[in-house]
Amino acid sequence: MTSSTATKKSMNRLKEHLDLMKQELNKTNKQIKQLENKNTTEWKGLDKVDGKSIDDLKQHENDIAKEIVKIQKEIKKSRSKSLLIAELSVLPAVFLLIFMSGITDDLLDSSPENPVGHMKTRYFTENLRGDTVDTWKSWRLTGTTLAVNILKSPRVTDHQLDVIHNAIASEKTVEFDDSIVHKGPKGTTSVYYQGWAGALKSASKEDTKYQVPTDFNFINSSGGEGDIIITLSNIKDSDGYTGYTKSVTEENEILKSFITIYDISNLTDDQLGTIVRHEFGHALGLGHSTATEDLMAPTIDMTIPYISECNVDAMADLYNANEGRQTVCEK
Structure with a gap:
């Protein structure tokens, strides 16, 4: 068995494991919902599901979420290994191409202006497309x-609240050179969105099966009102997480989402805004990205902490009933 075949089989096993974990997470979410709705006629008096209390289920849910992140990292690592094997396989051809192109004349030029030992070099980059963003579940809105x-x-200060509002409701865009994150040659650019409102309005230009949420009504209540509830905590998470999102679902529909932002007093404005964008992406129905520099990567990279064009494409796919799939990034 060749190393590339073994890597491919390993990748397939990881993806199968990931699918099973996602199914288990969905099942656990349903069980938690059953216990949370135990005051209804159907579930009145219900204290456990399959022998597990609501605390047991929530712990199980947290363990599954960690396992999913771990598997996604392994998939990313396996994918990188496959790319490396592919790159090594073409090295002889590249080396031959270098000689044929005359670049060696620059390297070995022994003129007085360029004595041997002072080598000139050239380089080229290849845009490796194919990173993905997971889609999970969508809201089913009448509006x-x-x-x-x-x-x-x-x-929490009013200024911090403004940062959070901006990360969600801003429609501003900014362009960055693709070379910053190795998505293209210097001089080509991509558009990024500073807030989800702008990104979602762009996604809504596609003809989707379900309504894409493009407007947000901010309320200030100490109760459980609202579709998405954001809790701002001064406490540090024991596992080191900066944010956490939990969504209550029914089949492929999100019914309610809860976001927690930890250690908020020690976050800079940029960090706070980025974490809110990331977690809000989960609350809207996106999973993680395999691109390490993307906003929706499991570990957030602050190089370009905004919503990418690939995130917008994934949102359009998600609300076109493509739940539980992967959107392939064009860059």
Whole structure:
């Protein structure tokens, strides 16, 4: 068995494991919902599901989420290994191409202006496309508005609230050179969105099966009102997470999402805005990206902390009933 075949089989096993974990997460979410709705006639008096209490299920849910992140990292690592094997296989041809192109004349030029030992070099880059963003579940709205309730602690400032509002409701865009994140040669650019409102309005230009949420109604209530509830905590997460999103679902529909941002007093404005964008992406139905520099990567890279064109494409796919799939990035 060749190394490339072994890597491919390993990748397939990881993807199968990932699918199983996602199915288990969906099942656990349903069980939690059953216990949370135990006051209804159907579930009245229900304290456990399959012998597990709601605390047991929530712990199981957290363990599954960690396992999913771990598997996604392994898939990324296996994919990188496959690319390396592919690159090594073409090295002889590249080396021959270098000689045929006359670049060696620059390297070995022994003129007085360029004595041997002072070598000139050239390089080329190849744009390796194919990174993906996972789609999970979507909201099924009759309109285009989601209610967002921000629960703040006493230490949260009005300025921090403005940063959060901007990360969600801004329609501003910014362009970055593709060479910054190795997505293209210097001089080509990509558009990034500073807030989800702008990104979602771009996604809504596609003809999708379900309404893409493009408007947000911010409310300030200490209760459980709202579709997406954001809790701002001064506490550090024991596992080191900066944010956490939990969504209550029914089949492929998101019914409610809960976002927690940790250690908010020690976050810079850029960090806070980026974490909110990332977690809000989960609350809207996106999973993680295999591109390490993407906003939706499992570990957030602050190089370009904004919503990418690939995230927009993934959102359009998701709301066109392509749940539980992967959107392939064009760059």
